[in-house]
Amino acid sequence: MINRELIRLKLVQELYSYHQRGLHNPIVAEKELLLSLDKAYDLYNYLLLLMVEVSRMAVRMHEMRQSRSKRLADGEYWSSKFIDNRFILQLEANRQLRDYCEEHALSWADHEDFTRTLYNTIEESEYYRNYMATVDSTYEEDRELWRLIYRNLIVGNEELDHLLEDQSIYWNDDRHIVDTFVLKTINRFRADSPASQLIMPKYKSDSDRDFALKLLRHTLEGQEYYNGLIAASAKGWEFRRIAVMDRIILQLGLAEITSFPSIPVSVSINEYLEITKAYSTPRSGKYINGTLDAIARQLMDEGKLVKESQKD
16 A cells, blocks of 8 residues: 555655754664554555444444334334445455454544544435435445545545544645545455455555665765755755755655666656645745756766666
């Protein structure tokens, strides 16, 4: 699940914190970075578990309504279609999700009011009403209902944002990326998906974890060198006047450009431009783009930077 987009984002956050706290211990920075990435994977599992918990709330509400109707003899019929949804039953039975949440003590038990409110909101939605209007549905329709619920009622849910922020400072800026992985996970389920089906692993491969640590080390070890390149390119502009966040983004960008020959310069620059939009000023994007591009061209002209595609 943890991809390089998320790794770069976490590196910017960690390096900013590292400098703000005046730390000078790379080992501490590495441990903090890995912990931050672990917490992102916790969030991924926690949000998958949220859907399961909402379904469990639906079961409780269904049982309560049935009991009341029986007691009042009002003849009211309550359909069990939503709680019998095959996708959500698969997700609830998924061993990897269940084991991970148990091992890391992830639970929504203390947030019953939120899950009840979310379930009530789901019942009021048009796609829920359309789904419940028919007696039967295909597996694809079962899965699509939960995709719509997640995309429209969980993504961007401000109450959920506040709840998550109160639980972990590491989750503040992870939602928008982790949400995309939850949606991808929903789409990966099939009618014959067993309980043993794997949800997304923490890292797609060991190379991604190595990328995170290597990029952090190169940024810290080469900080003076990268600052020198930045200062030399800042014509008519004092280095100390460059915003701290812009400096960190530039340092990371230069570390990646110079340390990972397999990654095209344009790809690295574009990735850090996206981060700039979220973490820096509106004017910073043009400056960071121009600076990274100019320094990369200079290093290539001097023979100090050779990308794999340009090697003989």
